[in-house]
């Protein structure tokens with residue numbers, strides 16, 4: 001009997017067994033937590049919000065689906081109710097229609113939610129719009145619109161629901177931010193600013209409400225192919241109406257150039273330009289990867305994966321998630 005077979009192997013398998021048991025318990029706890037939980041999802045009619053609705057509905061949560069288009073929300077309710085789950089007790093979702101950029105309607109919506117369901121366990125501030133334009137050409141009204149939708153709307157809803165969470169000493173508030181809540185890229189000023197503000201606000205909130213056992217999670221995804229680009233507002237306030245390709249650049253691989261620019265600025269700031277050539281090559285590779293990922297990998301399925309990941313993180317009570325998809 002050598003040391004390996006008497007000590008190392010039993011220790012290894014023992015640790016693996018304990019780890020597997022721990023993960024299983026976490027999973028069971030997550031399912032129990034989500035079952036019957038009241039979950040409010042803004043921007044439920046499309047993209048991440050819609051996938052989120054599917055994930056939480058399947059987990060047995062009581063959903064409140066929010067958006068501006070009542071028809072789209074009704075269709076989603078039908079779609080969700082059509083999926084039969086024999087192992088789980090699922091609930092018909094409620095819908096609440098309001099425009100996040102109109103803070104008065106947001107407060108009314110919060111009242112409607114509390115009246116209908118009594119309380120909120122999880123609030124997912126997901127709705128948002130994108131922006132594409134140069135700072136010099138963009139009217140302040142456009143900056144305000146993006147800020148109202150992506151920042152003031154979500155914080156108004158959060159503030160309106162917070163007292164009831166504090167009273168119960170229970171709740172989980174999620175803000176879907178973006179990598180752009182941490183790094184700003186050109187031609188996205190209003191969007192990046194709104195996401196930086198979101199990150200800052202919810203970081204403060206987390207620190208303030210920890211004493212009431214309320215959790216705050218900021219999720220920062222990379223690009224995912226949804227209708228976000230299509231519905232982006234442009235410098236004059238009109239709808240962008242296109243997909244992914246950045247209109248402001250002259251090269252054929254415009255997103256690549258955009259990334260190159262960011263990386264280049266980043267490295268130059270750090271190393272004073274010495275690594276410029278080396279960085280350009282690396283950045284080209286990175287940019288090609290990014291473009292490839294956007295066009296071919298980021299399907300609705302990966303959207304779902306992101307949200308499944310999120311729902312796991314919710315129950316694991318992790319403070320912050322960076323979802324790189």
Ligand SMILES: NC(=O)C1=CN([C@@H]2O[C@H](COP(=O)(O)OP(=O)(O)OC[C@H]3O[C@@H](n4cnc5c(N)ncnc54)[C@H](OP(=O)(O)O)[C@@H]3O)[C@@H](O)[C@H]2O)C=CC1
Pocket residue numbers: 042043044045046047048049066067068069072098099100101126127128129149176177178179220221222223224225226227228229231
């Ligand atoms: N897709 C991506 O690459 C990434 C997205 N994100 C973030 O994820 C979130 C969801 O985006 P995504 O799913 O991609 O985009 P979609 O465009 O697919 O969905 C956006 C949702 O927001 C709702 N919405 C937009 N404006 C308003 C408003 N004024 N009032 C109420 N609801 C509104 C829309 O509902 P309706 O129009 O029916 O009212 C829609 O349901 C956003 O916050 C976005 O910034 C973050 C990083 C990457």
Ligand SMILES: CCCCCCCCCCCCCCCC(=O)OCC(=O)COP(=O)(O)O
Pocket residue numbers: 130131132177178179180183185188191221222223224228229232244259262263266
């Ligand atoms: C070691 C290098 C670090 C520096 C790398 C900088 C690279 C910058 C990356 C920028 C990533 C952007 C991710 C964006 C996520 C997001 O919110 O996507 C949606 C939008 O941006 C809005 O949609 P649109 O298609 O209109 O841009």
